[in-house]
Amino acid sequence: MNPIGLYIHIPFCNGKCPYCDFYSVTPKSETVENYINAVCKRIDESGRIYNTVYFGGGTPSLIGSDNIAKIMSHISRTPDCEATLECNPSDTGAVNSEFDFSVAAKSGINRISMGLQSADDCERKSLGRRGGCDDVERAIARANAAGIDNISLDLMLGIPNQTEESLKKSIEFCKNSGAKHVSAYILKIEETTPFHKIKDTLCLPDEDATCDLYLFAVKELEKAGFYQYEISNFSQKDFESRHNLKYWRCEEYLGIGASAHSFVDGKRFYYERSIDGFINGNPSVDDGFGGDEEEYIMLALRLSEGLIFENFKRRFSKDISEDLMQKAKELEKHRLARVTNKNISLTVDGFLVSNSVIARLLIES
């Protein structure tokens, strides 16, 4: 069987960030232990070999380096396997942190992803992030010391009080930190979050300003050596997230943990948002077939490389429809897309309105 990706969801956080609507709870030691055992059991049962592993959350680092190593020991990996661990700088970078990067590194973790969000401590505070930039610096230094130098930092765009100057500072921080990869997401106020209730008091940049910040980020990140390869993802050459690329290229991955999603053998399924359910061995929920043409196009267009005709043809044994080509050419006139004889891709302006652009391309006329 072909190696696939493995996503492990660790749904524990020490308190919740006010803008986050991902699934997480405050951990209790017994629960954590049971949860980890359940994860290991599912990995064993999967019987697959993995060429990418991604610990996401929640705060995976919260379960400690030993537990990470324990889980890693259950994963059959290819020699070149990319294994990413999401870390919270406030616990892995704290002066008295117990997290041991060398244990993680020895277990096979070779990539760290960390939420910087902003290098401006005031902005960080307004996002409710615990800890300061010095924690991030310390965490990176410890990871590097343990031999992990493939570091990814998350930035957030359109956050309260953000300006081009402050954003530039954050990007410079990424560059100087030696990070190889940056994810830059535009803050979206989800209805279920505390931010939603107070959004009018937050001094959020308006739509135009937010778009300008995004365009500015794309430009500045490129100057700093991070090339855009996806709507929100930037990296130095050959440091793209191989795991995340699987999502966009419609490749298969197994998701283990409460609320984790999978795409295996052409089928999509997921575990419910319930830690107890997962520990008790509730089966995953069927989510139908995946990887059809529409899905493929929708996901491919999020990448800078876009929809590559040759790949499409190899996968579906046919050409892109004339209708879609026509619509793409129409969008090209408005500088939202680019059409070459090899691919269709969105421009940066197109990325900003990608939902509308993709919907338009995919509606049969």
Next chain:
Amino acid sequence: MAVSKDKIRNFCIIAHIDHGKSTLADRLLEKTKSVALRDMTAQLLDKMDLERERGITIKAHAVKLNYLAEDGEEYVLNLIDTPGHVDFNYEVSRSLAACEGAVLIIDASQGVEAQTLANTYLALDHDLELVPVINKIDLPSADPDRVAAEVEDVIGLDCSEAPRVSAKTGVNIEQVLERIVKDVPAPEANDDLPLRALIFDSVYDSYKGVIVYVRVKEGKIKPGDTMRMMATGAEFTVVETGYMRATIPEPCKELTAGEVGYITASIKTVGDARVGDTVTTVENPASEPLPGYRKVNPMVYCGVYPADGADYENLRDALEKLQLNDAALTYEPETSGALGFGFRCGFLGLLHLEIIQERLEREYDLDLVTTIPSVVYKINLTDGSTVEIDNPTHYPDPATIASCEEPFTDAHIYAPSEYVGAIMDLCQDRRGVFKNMDYITPDRVDIHYELPLNEIIYDFFDSLKSRTRGYASFDYEISDYRRSNLVKLDVLLNGDIVDALSFIIHSEKAYSKARKIAERLKEHIPRQMFEIPIQIGIGGKIIARETVKAMRKDVLAKCYGGDITRKKKLLEKQKEGKKRMRHFGTVEVPQEAFMAVLKLDDND
């Protein structure tokens, strides 16, 4: 049971809107015990919900009443309820033609109104005996003496014996029945002549086919006869004849001269039983049809489109069915670049249009988009020919136009004299030509204007009502065509003409209207992926312009642990949203934007 012909009274009730026509009809039914009290719902004859809600009768209805009069004789009273609006004059005229008399109701507080007069003249044209009835005497503001004097004065009708009634409370209703028996003549009827029966209405019934309501003028008809429609030539074998009772039909052996009843003959094809047509028999055909049949010509046209293109066939079926009961409704397929497939529909007037639209939406559950109503313009071309245009899309190249003509109306507005100023302002604003003004009474006037039809088809009556706090009444007749300085306004989105929004307007009004349309569109078109110029032009000349700025971003959510489902759902939502939009080239316009422009009126 056959009744002696001299005991038959065929009559209708005519009145200005809201003077109590349907309520009086209810009381007559009650007094003649035609309907059990427990079955009585208000306005029994107004069968459509729409009729009850709007308080107007849209369709003619008929009912046979048996009445034991004071002279001890039993009479058959055939009541034909007529539609109550100027738009339905033809239907009214056919109902009147089926009668020998008419009860004219006048509101005891409001007195003579526009349609009181219009209907009176129509009744007199048909040589009907008029029975004036002063209604609503229970109202505190009722002044029957004054109103009686007004009727005598304005109409010249003797009101000394006019019953003064309250249809609401039932006071003096017997007097109305007595007057009908005494004043309305019995029909002149000869059963031995070849059959001639006037169709004054027809209703589609899914079990029996078309039910044809007729007044037999001469001859007789029975099941088994072969009936022939003299105008359309269609022939059918009669299945059933009968009388209309208030609640259920009552089949009979035959219908004879002087009677009012119904015929069914498994008629399935629409348009085969047109109001105004004459029914005869193939066995013993009449040589001449009854006078007065005409194919009514619509005065107002607009495009009617299904909001969802998939409903096109349903819309066609619905129009077909409505047309069965409504000879005045015309429709033919048309295609709009903006709205897809639909129909160009012709109506008698704006109320007619609104009613059809509402019935399509309610009774047939269709979601519609209608274009701006248009009248029929005559365009004289430089080559000497003339074309008639009811659709702005067909407006010729301005370079080929020598002159334009538009229909004018002769309009009368009746109102308390204190509103003369407001009314004249309105008429002036609508390019009216003042003719004269008569004082009907010291404080009520009849203002006579000539008004272009295209200025009154849309919202004139609403404006009039609001300026006169509802006290004005209005009636009009098409008079002639006049030279006029017309232009066609085009709406361009992103440089492309949106055909459905084009319309013809007087040049004086073009600029202000263009500005309003542009503003309205800007308000209602959401930001899209790119900037959308909105332009309003006459020919190639742009006279108003707005811009909808481009939307710069839509939601860019982080993809959570490979949760593609979320993204797919979002995509489906977006696609759904886009489907509800109207597409003009690359521009998407929500339905509301259309409606906002189409509903643009004076107050904007």
